[in-house]
Amino acid sequence: METFILVFKVLGFGDLCLYPASFEYYAPASLDEAIDLLNKHREEARVLAGGHSLIPMMKLRVLRPAYVIDLNRVKGLKYIEEKGGEIRIGALTTYYDVITSDIVKRRVPILAECASVVADPQVRNWGTIGGSLSHCDPSGDMGSSILALRAKMVAKGSSGERVIESDDWFVGSFQSALKTGEILREIVIPTPKPGSGGAYLKLERKAGDYAIAAVGVQVTLDGSGSCTYAGIGLTAVGPTNLRAKKAEQALVGRKVDDRVIEEAARAATEDCRPTDDPLRGSAEYKRAMVGVLTKRALNKALADAKRSR
Amino acid sequence: MDMSATSVVVGERRGVKPKPEKEGFVGKPLKRVEDLKLVRGLGGFIGDLKVEGMVYAAFVRSPHAHARIVGVDSSDVLRLDGVIGVLTAKDLGGVGNLPTVDEDAEKKPTPRRPLAVDVTRYVGEAVAVVLAKDRYTAEDAAELVRVDYEPLEAVVDVEEALKPGSPLVHDHLKSNVCYHSVNTVGDVEDAFAKADHVVSLRLVNQRLAPAPLETRGILASYDRGNGELKVWATTQDPHGLRDTLASILGLPQSGVRVIAPDMGGAFGSKISVYPEDVVVSYAAIRFNRPVKWVETRRENIVTTTHGRGQVQYVEAAVRADGRILGLRVKIISDSGAYNTPGALDNPTLTAQMFTGEYDIKAARVEVYSVLTNKVPQDAYRGAGRPEAAYLIERTMNVIARKLGMDPIDIRRINYIPREAFPYTTPGGLTYDLADYEANLERALEFSAYTRLRREQGEARRQGRLMGIGVATWTEICGFGPGLPQTAAVTVTPAGEVMVSIGGHPHGQGHHTPIAQIVADELGVDIGRVSVRHGDTALLPWSSLTAGSRSAALTGSAALLSARKIKRKMSLIASKLLDSDSSELVFSDGFVYSKSNPSRKVRFEEVADAAYKPWKLPEGLEPTLYEYTAYTPPDYVFPYGTHIAVVEVDRDTGEVEVLKYFAVDDIGRVINPMLVEGQVHGGIMQGAGQALIEEVAYDGGGQPLTQSFAEYLIPSTQTLPNIEWTRTETPTPRNPLGVKGVGEAGTIAATPTIVNAVEDALSEYNVVVDRMPLRADYILSLINNSGKRQN
């Protein structure tokens, strides 16, 4: 499922415009103010963060919100901190911030690896983690790492905050679990235990493109080399980012050798739900690639896990 | 950058001595003069230009590949604040058709209106235009034009369009074939009867979008008082656009001035006259406001002409030793919705060049140009020659594999021998001069070919799919005997040299090499020479910049004009120095007497005298201005050898290019730095075709590639550094001995890389028959070979 192809199907093909329609612009100074505006204008409003998903769609006039609520003037949404066994990332944290964060490098390198294959350097300078997750593009890279890490999303609305498990976050293509009037405030990642490793591998037509398929893997090994945790997220091979549950089950509680890796990779091909794509390959091809990428990512993640014991 | 150490001069053997090395600017890697403004962001591209009172256009375009226009209602548009006007087809009654090839019965008429009337024939065809105070408002207004369509069945695939009963792109024609020709040379049947092997192939050159970084654009301004239409346009052919606009709009040629501003690339896509050129110019007159339109990238990929789109059937009659006895070729070219001149040029050129560097005595080539419901095709860097090189170089590769020969040996055995030049080909061309064998030898040495093969053997033992591909290419350029190019040289009274050239750059950098040629001829410092171009007011006439022709034609025209200037200045100096004009030398800013070098006069003193009748020898007119329309006696044919090393990931099908070597023979070189730049860029575009580029349509003719998010062009990570050197065989067909380099790399790189990938897959014994070499396609070749080991 590719954003632009989808867009053209929604739009029809004749209009080759790349100039956005008119809208009213708000730049609230607080999250509460932003939520009030969102509640006031509801479906007519869109929240602007990094803008790298929203603005292209507005230029194509696929989205034509009457109101744009720019979050960038809201203070305190840009941070990466580690506290009490959790890593907390503010929604406006950019890919660049993630890639250059020592906490990320040390604790969840999968996130940095994933962020560094999103689009290109300029986009990574401004694109935000919260924006990407709220956009819920099935080809979005960050979602698969979030699934692999079993992160939680903290959403804020007029009646307060609620915590949404990553398993419940990806409701549909371009549809997150956020309710009208809610804004994603923070992403909370349980700090992986010692003996953990992660990898995000992306197969793409060209560096920076949307994935043909991509796989994020996070594993933990105990002292005996048995797998105590496995998280696997899949990109661009279903209506949303998917969690490869069968593949995870094939790993947990077992000593991971080549045979087990093969088994998990095979299971991942059963977990995915790809569709044919005229530009990136058939469902069959993508399914096969999920197997190849899962195997390679597992090997990489396991090597890291062993090293970090 | 100094190539003297590595260049091999092969001309002597044929008695053609290369020009001796002399002190001068020609041959030196001088930095470009225009870069100083471009690196500071001070260029003046079409999008940068503004004229007082200017309004902006936006086009309403067909969302259907084929549809009847039932009605157009633009009544809501003028209600929008800021809208100046709207035009639909019915407003363009007095405006003529766009150029198509319809002058004879063989070439079927496909009349093309600037705005579609009754029927639209491709997605993106312009139906109406709106003008507004800014582009945003113009886009708002365009949405308010309501067009009712009745969709018709579209024909998208070119071979489907050939079948009887296929939907017709133009109702009044009996078929979609708009051109057909057969050319047979030698006894083809006999060649096939004598063959030990017949190799058959179906090859596809996919449609490509030229996609220069700057899209198209036009700014038209009509001066009602003087009756002059002034047009700034992204065009490769200012005089051509002037003449066409004059004819279509019913204006005198003297009443149209076309200026090509700085241009951000073109690659053939800015040659033809487009509907927007006509509509915007007409709107400027009709509304008496300057009107500007700049394409969006979506418009560019969907509605600017495409290139390549060609299906090729090849049969080769081959003797057991690898000698090709004959070829049977069928070329099916996808014209798109109209039979434009450029759409027809592509297959015609392929049919002339399809035998490449090889001595093939018997050949039959059949060409079909076929209409489809897609945007028309036109030139794209190479225009017909990359398709020809692909055809023959892929065929050579497949033959070599079938016979178990090295791709080098199959080429050697079939080369036109160096004694055979000038050589007349089955395509009807007469090649100037070449030594293919020497160029190949140089390439083998330069790439350490034997070592590469050893490395390949080692890689294969490790289970890696490494491949080495070779293509030895040639092309026709220096167009041509029927198409002169012009240049004028003026020397001002202060001794400044102003060169006006007919060809003009869209990145090639004409200023510097032209100045190098003229400065050398006049013996002045290059800083004294300035070069102007791209304005119909500069020269009486000029022809287009295309087909790698500028060095050969514009360069020669500038050289010949400078020679005329020199002749006149010699006469003037001879009076000033009281010496014989035939013994004067122009050097270092002086005119010297050869026999007595102390007798000398400054260049600028001679220039000044040229404007003072009393200082002139009798019979000479004052002023120093000389104009030349240079017509070459025949075409020129550069050539070369490219070698690529690739690796295929056998699990994913991904292709990586590891190394790329090229050795080209483009004759004499004016500025080696610029030449190498052309080679780099050309190879990258050829690699783009092989690896990632493809204009895709769905079955109903809807374009699936509409932006750079879908239509991929190469990036910094597509190829490794290219290693390049050259041999030098000057052509006898122009006074500079230059051949042309703009398209060389593009022509060579595509078959080189595909051949390398096919070599990498040799254990699977597959034929690579489509491009781009997408990972999923490569993996399907492996999986379907029946030899996949799991």
Next chain:
Amino acid sequence: MQSDNFNFECEYWVRGSMSSTRTVRVRVNGVEYTKEVEPRLLLVDFIRDHLGLTGTHIGCDTSNCGACTVIMNGRSVKSCTKFAVEADGGEILTIEGLASDGNLHPIQKAFWENHALQCGYCTPGFIMQAYWFLKQNPAPTEEEIRAGLSGNLCRCTGYQNIIKAVKAASEELRAKAPTINGG
């Protein structure tokens, strides 16, 4: 080949309908500007049409090509994918602001010397991205340069000389500034 009657002064109509305008105060190349703009105005059009700084180009409209790259608040950005209103209160550096006292910036100089441009259309975007990249990574390898410029497209040069130029510029910048400042 500039024409005689271009007017680079900005002509601007305030729209009466649809949406209200907003005030944008921004410092560009060290100069303070205050303009009333429609919220939908893209930053690139603001820079080009409203400020007359046409060295920042539009190549693709979809944030793929990088021709519109400028530095905003210290980070490189594709200005075709930002609204002008987002720049309010901010600081922008464009290609026109790079040369100082009439001297080319070492990156500009390296592009010229290494023939790293042909048509020159993508060049300002490449130079601005290289400027940001070399601040992050003052001593990059060829591979790192290729990755750092992967968001910029060039259709002419084949990139080889661009990579070479950025390498050369990095060396000159390091020679000039012995103390290396990251970020």
